[in-house]
Amino acid sequence: MTDTLAPNPGAAPGPGIEGSLAGWARTIAPSALREILPMLTRPGLLSFALGMPAAELLPGEAYVQATRRVLDGGALPLQYGVPHAALKRQIVEMMAERGVDCTEEQVFLTTGAQQGMSLLARLLLEQGGQVAVEAAVYDGIHAAVRPQSPQILTVPSDAEGIDVDALEAMLEAGARPAFVYVIPDGHNPLGVSMSLERRVRLAELARRWEVPLVEDDAYGFLRYDDAALPALRAIDPEWVLYVGSFSKIFAPGVRVGWIVAPQALVSILSILKHGSDLDVTTTAQRTLSAFLDAGALPEHLARVRAEYRARRDAMLAAMEHCFPKSVSWTVPQAGMFVWVTLPPGKDAVELLRRAVDEEQVAFVPGAAFCAHDPGQAARCMRLCFASMPVERIEEGIARLGRLLGGTIRIGAVPLV
Numbered sequence: 001m002t003d004t005l006a007p008n009p010g011a012a013p014g015p016g017i018e019g020s021l022a023g024w025a026r027t028i029a030p031s032a033l034r035e036i037l038p039m040l041t042r043p044g045l046l047s048f049a050l051g052m053p054a055a056e057l058l059p060g061e062a063y064v065q066a067t068r069r070v071l072d073g074g075a076l077p078l079q080y081g082v083p084h085a086a087l088k089r090q091i092v093e094m095m096a097e098r099g100v101d102c103t104e105e106q107v108f109l110t111t112g113a114q115q116g117m118s119l120l121a122r123l124l125l126e127q128g129g130q131v132a133v134e135a136a137v138y139d140g141i142h143a144a145v146r147p148q149s150p151q152i153l154t155v156p157s158d159a160e161g162i163d164v165d166a167l168e169a170m171l172e173a174g175a176r177p178a179f180v181y182v183i184p185d186g187h188n189p190l191g192v193s194m195s196l197e198r199r200v201r202l203a204e205l206a207r208r209w210e211v212p213l214v215e216d217d218a219y220g221f222l223r224y225d226d227a228a229l230p231a232l233r234a235i236d237p238e239w240v241l242y243v244g245s246f247s248k249i250f251a252p253g254v255r256v257g258w259i260v261a262p263q264a265l266v267s268i269l270s271i272l273k274h275g276s277d278l279d280v281t282t283t284a285q286r287t288l289s290a291f292l293d294a295g296a297l298p299e300h301l302a303r304v305r306a307e308y309r310a311r312r313d314a315m316l317a318a319m320e321h322c323f324p325k326s327v328s329w330t331v332p333q334a335g336m337f338v339w340v341t342l343p344p345g346k347d348a349v350e351l352l353r354r355a356v357d358e359e360q361v362a363f364v365p366g367a368a369f370c371a372h373d374p375g376q377a378a379r380c381m382r383l384c385f386a387s388m389p390v391e392r393i394e395e396g397i398a399r400l401g402r403l404l405g406g407t408i409r410i411g412a413v414p415l416v
C-alpha cells in the first residue's frame with residue numbers, strides 16, 4: 001500500500017506566525033496515540049498502555065553511585081565534551097552479544113534510539129522520497145520521517161516479522177524506498193521476533209536491491225528465551241544501519257542510544273547531530289559508562305529479564321484463562337508487548353472506551369500504530385506486560401476478559 005502521511009484536512013495556513021511554517025509543519029496532524037493519550041493516563045487505571053520499563057526495576061541507587069564516582073573526579077563531566085570514548089568501547093563489547101562485530105569508530109552516540117531514527121531519516125531520505133515500514137509499527141518512525149513528507153510504503157507482517165515476499169514484490173514493481181525500517185526483535189507493537197530465515201532473506205533483498213535497512217533494536221537485549229538470533233547487522237554490516245538504546249535495559253531517563261554504521265557515515269551523522277544538539281548529555285554518557293565499568297549491567301539485565309519473563313508468562317496464562325476462544329495473541333520472545341486480535345467486527349477503540357469507563361483498564365488500540373487505514377489492526381490491541389507486577393496483570397486481564405467474554409456470551413450489548 002502506498003500513501004503520503006495524512007495531512008490535517010482542517011489545517012489551512014493560519015494568519016500570523018503559523019502562516020510562515022514550512023509546508024510539512026502546516027499540514028501536520030496529531031498522532032493517533034496523542035489523541036487517545038488523555039484516556040490512557042486517567043488516574044487509577046490498571047494500564048497496559050504505555051511501553052514503560054517497570055519503575056521499581058529502574059537502577060536508581062546504582063545510578064547515584066555511578067554519578068558520585070564520575071563527579072568525585074572533578075566537575076569536568078559538567079563541561080562540553082566530545083563523545084565519551086569509553087562508552088563507545090563498552091557498546092562495541094555489548095554488540096558482540098547481538099552477534100555484531102564493529103569498531104568504536106562505527107559507533108555513534110545518540111540521545112536515545114528516537115534521535116538515531118530521526119538522524120538516519122535525515123541522512124537517507126530525500127524530500128518526498130519513499131520509505132518502507134510495516135503496516136502496524138512504532139509510531140516514532142512516522143514522527144522521525146515526517147519533516148521529509150515521505151511517501152510511506154506499507155508492508156504487511158505476520159508471526160515471523162515483516163513479509164519479505166510482499167517487500168520483494170513491491171521492489172519488483174518499481175518501489176525504491178530510501179530505506180526499510182524494521183524491528184527484528186520484540187517488535188513494537190506486534191510482539192514478534194523475525195525468524196532467522198526471514199532475517200537472512202531480508203538482508204539478501206537489501207543487498208540485491210541496494211536498499212538500506214534501518215534496524216531498530218530497542219528491545220533486542222530484552223529477550224526471554226535462550227536462543228538469541230543475530231541482529232540484522234550481524235548478517236549484513238554494509239546495508240544494515242543499527243539503532244540501539246539504553247532506555248529499556250537501563251533507564252529511558254538517561255536518554256542514551258547509539259547507531260552502528262559504516263565509519264564514513266558516522267562523520268556525516270555527527271554534522272547532522274550538531275545541527276540540533278551538540279552532544280548526548282555529557283554527564284549521562286559518563287555515568288552510564290561508570291555503571292558499565294563496574295560490571296553492573298549483566299546482573300541488572302538478568303534481573304529485568306527474569307521479572308519481565310514472569311510478567312509475560314502471567315499475562316499469557318491469564319489471557320488463556322480469561323479471554324474467549326475467539327481472541328488470539330502473539331507470544332513474544334523479546335520486548336514488552338503482546339498484540340491481541342479480537343474477533344472480526346470488533347473495534348478496539350470502542351473496547352478501550354468501555355474498558356476505561358467500566359473496568360478502569362487501559363491499552364493502546366491497534367489503529368494507533370497505523371499511518372493509514374488500519375484494516376485488521378482496528379480490531380487489535382497492544383498490551384504492555386512489563387510495567388505492572390504479576391497480580392495487577394492478572395487483575396487487569398480478568399477485567400478485560402469480563403468485558404470481552406460477557407459481551408460475547410450475552411450477545412445483547414454489542415462491543416462496538
Ligand SMILES: Cc1ncc(COP(=O)(O)O)c(C=O)c1O
Pocket residue numbers: 051111112113114115138140183188216218244245246247252256257
Ligand atoms: C521500537 C522503539 N524504537 C525506539 C524507541 C525510542 O527509544 P528511546 O527511548 O531510546 O529513544 C521506542 C520507545 O518506546 C520503541 O518502542
